[in-house]
Amino acid sequence: MIDEATIERWMRDANPIPTLDDVDADEFARFVATARTRRATVMQAPTQHPTTTSPATPPTTRRRKAWAFAAAFIVAMAAIGIAALAIRSGENTPVTDEPMAPGTVTTAPPTTPAPTAFDVRSLTWSRVPHDEAVFNPTGEEAMLAVTVGGQGFVAVGESGVVEEDDSAVWVSEDGISWTLLPNGEPPLDGMFMWDVTAGGPGLVAVGVEFDPDGPDSRRVGGGAVWTSTDGISWSKTIVGGENSMINAVTPGGPGLVAVGAATGIVGEPDVGMSRAAVWTSVDGISWTRVPHDPEVFGDVEGVWTRSMTAVTVGGPGLVAVGGNPHDVREQAVWMSPDGLTWTLVPPTAIPGDGFLEDVVAGGPGLVAVGGNNYVGAAVWTSPDGFTWTQVPPSQFTTSEGPLQSVISVGTQLVAFGGAEWWTSDDGMTWTQAEIPGVEGINSVAATEDGLIAVGKADGVAAVWIATQG
Amino acid sequence: MGNPTTSERRYQCLFDRHCREVYAYCRRRTDEATAADAAAETFTVAWRRIDDIPEGEAALGWLYAVARRVLANEYRRTRRSRRLLTRLRRNDPPPDPTPEVVVVHRERDRTLLAAICRLRPEDQEVLRLAWWEELPHAEIATLLGCSPQAVSQRIHRAARRVAREFERLDHGHIVAGTHRQVRGGETT
Numbered sequence: 065m066i067d068e069a070t071i072e073r074w075m076r077d078a079n080p081i082p083t084l085d086d087v088d089a090d091e092f093a094r095f096v097a098t099a100r101t102r103r104a105t106v107m108q109a110p111t112q113h114p115t116t117t118s119p120a121t122p123p124t125t126r127r128r129k130a131w132a133f134a135a136a137f138i139v140a141m142a143a144i145g146i147a148a149l150a151i152r153s154g155e156n157t158p159v160t161d162e163p164m165a166p167g168t169v170t171t172a173p174p175t176t177p178a179p180t181a182f183d184v185r186s187l188t189w190s191r192v193p194h195d196e197a198v199f200n201p202t203g204e205e206a207m208l209a210v211t212v213g214g215q216g217f218v219a220v221g222e223s224g225v226v227e228e229d230d231s232a233v234w235v236s237e238d239g240i241s242w243t244l245l246p247n248g249e250p251p252l253d254g255m256f257m258w259d260v261t262a263g264g265p266g267l268v269a270v271g272v273e274f275d276p277d278g279p280d281s282r283r284v285g286g287g288a289v290w291t292s293t294d295g296i297s298w299s300k301t302i303v304g305g306e307n308s309m310i311n312a313v314t315p316g317g318p319g320l321v322a323v324g325a326a327t328g329i330v331g332e333p334d335v336g337m338s339r340a341a342v343w344t345s346v347d348g349i350s351w352t353r354v355p356h357d358p359e360v361f362g363d364v365e366g367v368w369t370r371s372m373t374a375v376t377v378g379g380p381g382l383v384a385v386g387g388n389p390h391d392v393r394e395q396a397v398w399m400s401p402d403g404l405t406w407t408l409v410p411p412t413a414i415p416g417d418g419f420l421e422d423v424v425a426g427g428p429g430l431v432a433v434g435g436n437n438y439v440g441a442a443v444w445t446s447p448d449g450f451t452w453t454q455v456p457p458s459q460f461t462t463s464e465g466p467l468q469s470v471i472s473v474g475t476q477l478v479a480f481g482g483a484e485w486w487t488s489d490d491g492m493t494w495t496q497a498e499i500p501g502v503e504g505i506n507s508v509a510a511t512e513d514g515l516i517a518v519g520k521a522d523g524v525a526a527v528w529i530a531t532q533g
Numbered sequence: 534m535g536n537p538t539t540s541e542r543r544y545q546c547l548f549d550r551h552c553r554e555v556y557a558y559c560r561r562r563t564d565e566a567t568a569a570d571a572a573a574e575t576f577t578v579a580w581r582r583i584d585d586i587p588e589g590e591a592a593l594g595w596l597y598a599v600a601r602r603v604l605a606n607e608y609r610r611t612r613r614s615r616r617l618l619t620r621l622r623r624n625d626p627p628p629d630p631t632p633e634v635v636v637v638h639r640e641r642d643r644t645l646l647a648a649i650c651r652l653r654p655e656d657q658e659v660l661r662l663a664w665w666e667e668l669p670h671a672e673i674a675t676l677l678g679c680s681p682q683a684v685s686q687r688i689h690r691a692a693r694r695v696a697r698e699f700e701r702l703d704h705g706h707i708v709a710g711t712h713r714q715v716r717g718g719e720t721t
Contacts (some may be wrong), residue, residue, distance in 0.1 A: 066696040068689060072664055075649070075695075078642040079665045081557045088565075095556050095569035099548070099576050440602055462678075464655060465605040482654065503653060523651040523698075 187530035189499045200524040207518035207525045209507040213262040214295020220257035231257045251300030263315040264348020266293040270310035303351040316377040317403020319346040325371030340372045378425030379449030385420035395419035399449045416454040418442040426472035427491020435466020445491045473510045480505040575600040648698035656691040
C-alpha cells in the first residue's frame with residue numbers, strides 16, 4: 065500500500081491553490097466586489113440573528129396577503145366542494161397549461177397521528193449487505209428516494225450504462241433483498257428520478273428527462289413522471305416541458321401535487337429553470353402545471369437556483385419549501401388550500417438566516433428542516449404555515465451540516481442530514497444520533513415496525529433498515 | 534458619512550487580514566463562482582457575528598469554520614442542480630473539468646482527488662486543513678472540536694483510506710507505471 069508520506073506529498077502537489085500568491089487576481093477582485101456588495105446590503109437591512117421567538121406582528125402588506133390568502137382559501141374550498149360533487153375523477157386528460165378542474169380533493173389538514181408501536185430512539189440500524197450487481201453495477205448508481213409500496217418497498221434514483229445515464233428503480237419485498245429493474249430502455253431511460261410516493265395508480269415517481277439531442281448544457285428534456293401499479297412495470301410521461309425539473313411529489317390537492325422548477329412560460333427556450341413550479345394531477349397520469357404567477361413563483365433569470373424542493377400535506381392544505389424566487393440568498397415557503405392556488409409566505413415570516421430543505425406535518429403543526437451558515441443544522445416549526453419559529457440553534461452545535469429531510473413517524477419526528485439523524489417528540493427539542501458507516505442518507509420511509517433508509521456508504525448506493533432491538 | 538464604528542473597523546481589519554486566506558480556502562474546495570459566493574457569505578456571517586469572533590490568530594480558525602459550513606450548505610442546497618450539471622457535463626463533448634480539478638490535469642492528481650472525495654466529509658476536511666491550509670494540529674483540533682491527538686489519528690486513518698481508494702481507482706496503473714520507471718532507471 066502507498067505510505068502516508070507519499071499520500072501527503074501527492075496531496076500537497078494536487079493543491080489547486082498552493083500558496084496565497086497563486087490566487088488568480090481577477091477571480092479575487094470579483095470575490096472582493098461580491099463581499100462588499102453583500103455587506104452593504106446587509107448593513108442596510110435589519111440584521112437577522114437566529115431567534116427563538118416568532119416574528120413580530122406582520123406588516124400591513126403581510127396582513128393584506130394573509131387576508132387575501134384566507135379569502136382565496138375559502139373561495140377555493142367552496143369551489144372544490146361544488147366541483148367535487150360534479151366532477152368525476154380518473155379521466156385521462158392531455159398535459160396542458162390550462163388550470164385544471166379539481167377532481168376528488170384529498171387535501172385536508174392531517175389528523176392527529178397515532179403513536180407508533182416503537183420509539184424511534186430505540187431503533188438499531190443495520191446496512192443491507194452490499195450486492196455489486198444491484199447497488200453498483202456501473203459505478204454510477206445512486207438511490208435518491210424510497211417509499212413503502214408496490215410489493216414491499218420501492219427506491220428510485222439514477223443509474224448509468226455505457227455512454228448513457230438512466231433513471232433507476234429498485235424493488236424489494238422485505239427491505240433486505242433488492243432487485244434493480246432493467247433500465248436503459250423506455251420508460252426507464254430518463255435522467256434522474258428524484259422522488260417516489262404511493263399514489264395515483266399505485267406508485268408515482270418524479271424527476272427529469274434527458275434530451276440527447278439538446279444543445280450543450282440545455283439537454284434537459286423536461287420534468288417527467290413515472291407511474292406504476294406494482295413497482296415493476298412503469299410508464300413515463302413528460303410533464304414539465306423544456307427546461308423543467310420535478311423535485312418532489314405528494315398525494316394531496318386534486319390527487320397528486322408535484323413541485324420543482326421551470327421556465328416562466330412553458331416552452332420558453334432561453335431562460336433556465338429559474339422559476340418555482342407546481343403541477344397537479346387527479347390520477348398521476350395526466351398532469352397540469354399551475355399557471356405561472358411571477359409574484360408567487362418568481363421572475364428572476366438564472367439557472368436552477370430557485371425552485372420548490374419539497375411539498376407536504378399540512379397547514380391550510382399544502383405547504384412547499386424551497387428557494388425564494390425573488391432572492392437567491394433566501395429560502396421560501398409557499399402555501400395552498402388545494403394545490404391549485406398558491407401564496408408565497410413573506411420571507412420575514414421565517415426567522416433566522418437559513419434555508420429550508422424539507423417540510424412535514426408534525427410537531428406543533430409543521431416542521432421544516434434545513435441549515436444556516438453559522439450552525440449546520442436548522443429546524444423551524446409553525447402552527448399554520450404563516451408564522452414560523454426557529455428552534456434554538458444551540459441545539460444543533462454538534463451538527464456537521466444542514467438537514468436534508470424530515471419525516472413524521474407517528475407522533476415523533478426524524479430528520480436526516482449527511483450521516484446524522486435527529487429525533488424529536490414535539491419538533492422543538494431535538495436529539496442527535498449517528499448511523500455507523502454512513503456517508504449520506506438521501507431518503508427515509510417509515511414502516512410498521514421501523515424505518516428504511518437509502519443513501520451512500522463506501523462510495524456506493526446503500527440501504528439501511530432500522531428495527532427494534 | 535459618519536466615523537466608522539468599532540465594529541466596522543474591526544470587520545475591515547478582519548477582512549483585510551484574512552480575505553485572501555478565506556477565498557483560497559473556498560477556492561481549493563469548489564469552482565470560482567461558488568468560492569466567491571461562499572467567501573463573501575463567510576464575511577457576511579462575520580459581520581453579523583462580529584462580537585462572537587475571537588481575537589488574534591484564532592479569528593482565522595473561526596472564519597474557516599464558517600466557510601466550511603457555508604460550503605457544506607451550498608453543496609447540499611444545490612445538490613440536485615449539481616447532480617444534473619455533472620451529468621450534463623459528462624455528456625458534453627468535450628467535458629468541462631469538475632470544479633476541484635480546474636487547475637489540476639495530471640492523471641495522478643485526478644485519481645487522488647477522486648479518492649479523497651470517497652472519504653467521509655470530515656476525513657476529507659482534516660486532510661485538506663493539514664496539507665492544503667497547513668494548519669497546526671492544535672488549530673485543526675479547535676476548528677473540528679476535538680483534541681490534537683484525535684487530529685493526528687484522523688489524519689493517519691484518512692491517509693490510509695485515501696491510499697486504499699487510490700489503489701482501487703487506479704487499478705495499479707499509476708503506481709505500477711511509477712515503479713516501472715524507477716526500475717527502468719535502475720537497470721539503465
